[in-house]
Amino acid sequence: MLVLRSLVFNTLFYANLVLWLLIAVLPAMLLPKRALLIVAIAWSRSSLWLLRVVAGTRCEISGIEHIPQGGLMVAAKHQSFLETFALVTVFRNPVFILKRELTWIPVFGWALNKLRMIPVNRGARARALSDVTRRAKVELGQNGRQLLIFPEGTRRAPGAPPAYKFGVAHLYAELGVPCVPVAVNTGLFWPRRKFLRRPGTVRIEILPPIAPGLDKLSFQHLLQERIEVASDRLLAEGRAELGARGLDPLAAS
Template sequence: MLVLRSLAFNILFYANLTLWLILGVLPALLLPKRAILAVAIGWAHSALWLMRVVAGTRCEITGIENVPQGGLMVGAKHQSFLETFALVTVFRNPVFILKRELTWIPVFGWALTKMRMIPVNRGARARALSDVTRRARIELGQNGRQLLIFPEGTRRAPGAPPDYKFGVAHLYGELGVPCVPVALNTGLYWPRRKFLRRPGTVRIEILPPIEPGLDKATFQRTLQERVETASDRLLAQGRAELAARGMDPLANS
């Protein structure tokens, strides 16, 4: 049953994405940026609905009251593709830092450019960090957007040792805005590099913001401690729920 539900969800998920790209994104490319953002939010809600109805996986997001007004950073744990679109339903004017190669994809890449996402050339690190900082300062300062960052840079398996990069601390020091930590346990239900989608309740927790003004090293330690402590708690909660269903994915790892 798990395999069949996962297969059905994956087929419907990508079919749904394709429809939104053709019927939503293409027309919206001719309209102002807010039209593309509205399409992205609509698609994210539809994907979460499919996940709940087909895969039996609910997404519970708590702590929304901790999000301050105005420009800010979001430092989120990254275990799955799920959080990349689930968070769009919370932060309604987000800007992501992403691989520049994604902007080369027809339709999808055009939409990323239209939404003024920040592409980065990973082969030119020093210049890339300078360009990202300049672009982020414009988007957060002038446009009051939310910069969504995954401080570990790539998806990490649930329970893997943390690997926070310096880039998030650099941006915090340069931008002078609050940073909202985000903890989660998404990798238990939507594991990376696998097609299985486990039923249950995914939990994403938005934590109180870290105010600007800390030195970079102190900020990095604070962010990692808050995100990892909360994520470990959510991981234990998720594992207990999955174990009750007879499918703890980490039991033998």
């Protein structure tokens, strides 16, 4: 049953994505950027609805009251593709740092460029960080947007040792805005590089912001501690729920 529901969900999820790209994203490309943001939010909500109805996986986002007004950084634990689009329903004018290769995809990449997402050439390293910082200052300072960044750089399996990059501390120091940590347990229910979608309650928790002004090292330690402690708690809650159904993926490891 789990395999069948996962198969049906994945089929509908990607069909839904293609449908939105064709009937909503392409027309919205001719309208102001705000119209494209509305389409992105609507697609995200439709995807979460499919996840709940087809796969039996409900996404619960808490701590929205912790989000300050104005430009800010959002540093999220990254375990799954799920948090990437789920957070779009909360941060209404987000700007993502993403692989530049994604902007080369027809229609999808065009939309990313119109939304002024920040592509990064991972091979350029120091120059890439400088370019990202310059673009982020414009988007946060002039446009009051929310910069969404995954401080570990890539998806990590639930329970894997943390691997935070120092780029997030550099951006925190350069941008001078609050940083909102986000903890997740999404990888239990939507695991990376696997097609299974486990039923249950996914939890994404928005934590109190870290005010600007800390030195880079202190910020890095504080950010990692807050995200990891909260994510470990969410991981334990998720495993308990899945364990009651005999679906805990970490039980045999």
